[in-house]
Amino acid sequence: MKIHLIANMYPSQSAPNYGVFVKNTEDILLDAGFKVDRTVLLKEKNKVLKLIKYLIYFLKIIWKGLIKKYDITYVHYASHNALPILLLKKLNKNLVIYTNVHGSDVVPEVPSQEKYQPYVKKLLNHSNVVITPSKYYEELVRRKYNLENRIEVFPSGGVNSKTFYQREDKQSALEELNLDRHYQYIGYVSRLDVGKGWDILLKSLKKLNDEQFIKKNNIKVIMVGDGKDKEKFEKMVSEYKLENVIIHFPLLPQQKLNAIYNAIDVFCFPTTRTGESLGLVGLEAMACGAPVIGSSIGGLLDYIIDGTNGFLFQTGSIDDLVNKIKLYYSLSEDQKRKMCDEAKRKAEEYKVENIKGKLIEIFQS
Known part of the structure; x- marks a missing residue:
């Protein structure tokens, strides 16, 4: 099975914890034998460069989605990725979408994020599966968007026991x-x-x-x-x-x-x-x-x-x-x-x- 992993957050050397849960889920899928092709964004502080990188990122999502064949398009963060995925869905009616929602996707943290909500709702309704990090969030998502889609709970990639453990001393x-x-x-x-x-x-x-x-x-x-x-x-x-x-x-x-x-x-x-x-x-x-x-x-x-x-x-x-x-x-x-x-x-x-x-x-x- 081939998966197209899409995320606007992904860890880098300069920002090692930025979207680390995305990498955690990717590692699980790779270890299980799935083929994963990722299209991701690394952290960028410069506003102009950030805008340019987002544009290239969106174009890559659409280009890969049309040219390459994937069994599942797996999206992290509905709010920031809804537009290219919805456009891709119009161009490819058979697109199978799994959307992993997080924090501000459903509960905007600042007023400027409210504008994404209509697109979030549309993307979640077009998703074959919606993945939430907790039971609390599952109930929140179901209630807010009145979803009848399949909703699953998976806790953000989990805790890496090789990294997080109690030392003897x-x-x-x-x-x-x-x-x-x-x-x-x-x-x-x-x-x-x-x-x-x-x-x-x-x-x-x-x-x-x-x-x-x-x-x-x-x-x-x-x-x-x-x-x-x-x-x-x-x-x-x-x-x-x-x-x-x-x-x-x-x-x-x-x-x-x-x-x-x-x-x-x-x-x-x-x-x-x-x-x-x-x-x-x-x-x-x-x-x-x-x-x-x-x-x-x-x-x-x-x-x-x-x-x-x-x-x-x-x-x-x-x-x-x-x-x-x-x-x-x-x-x-x-x-x-x-x-x-x-x-x-x-x-x-x-x-x-x-x-x-x-x-x-x-x-x-």
């Missing part, structure tokens, strides 16, 4: 990152963009810092990420006098994230996006033994079991996040160890080797 992770072993660490890994909750975390840390909780408990916070709000982030860190609390890393390759997740005690996932279709970073942290304190929203509800493998807090609530951080650090060492074990147990369900059969089944049927 936490000290090795601390040394790799040049971190002081005398501190306790909270982790955050995400883009510094609207809705990712980095600002909610900083406001919570300010409150904890003002109350001397951070100093009394020897806590530092590792924040990994870059994005459009980087200047706002840096300004807020300075205004809140958190320079000695925050350790900021830019975007890191996945192997380095293994060290981050193994160095921290707990992972914070304060997203406010109703379109948070899964939240793979939370599962990757869990796979490394870090419980997650996450927003009660989106795909996080699929895997965070409150009080068992982490804590859920009221979305957007600074006070509730403060309380849940305090609650975690009030636990006994035995309770923390049990929470860590439960986090790993839940992440096990999402490991590539345990979910790849589902993706293979979707494509074989």
